Amino acid sequence: xxxxxxKTAGQKRGYAxxxxxxxxxxxxxxxxxxxxxxxxxxxxxxxxxHILDGITRQTVIEIAQAKGVEVVIRDILPxxxxx
Numbered sequence: 001x002x003x004x005x006x007k008t009a010g011q012k013r014g015y016a017x018x019x020x021x022x023x024x025x026x027x028x029x030x031x032x033x034x035x036x037x038x039x040x041x042x043x044x045x046x047x048x049x050h051i052l053d054g055i056t057r058q059t060v061i062e063i064a065q066a067k068g069v070e071v072v073i074r075d076i077l078p079x080x081x082x083x
Contacts, residue, residue: 003020006018022046026076028046034051035081037081039072042071045057047075
């Protein structure tokens, strides 16, 4: 329910989706998608201690690793995504 409410609030402000943060203020996921970004050639994604470690997320990580891409699983601050 919270994701639906957050997405609706974001859309009313002109955004396609909303970024969900964990209770510590770190990036968790979007309302219906996992978060990945590339920084210095490595694929970064949030730790799974506060998010769903679903099959799609696991598959993206497995494919990246199979292609030789370094995968970094860590706490991500919201301001890091602007770069």
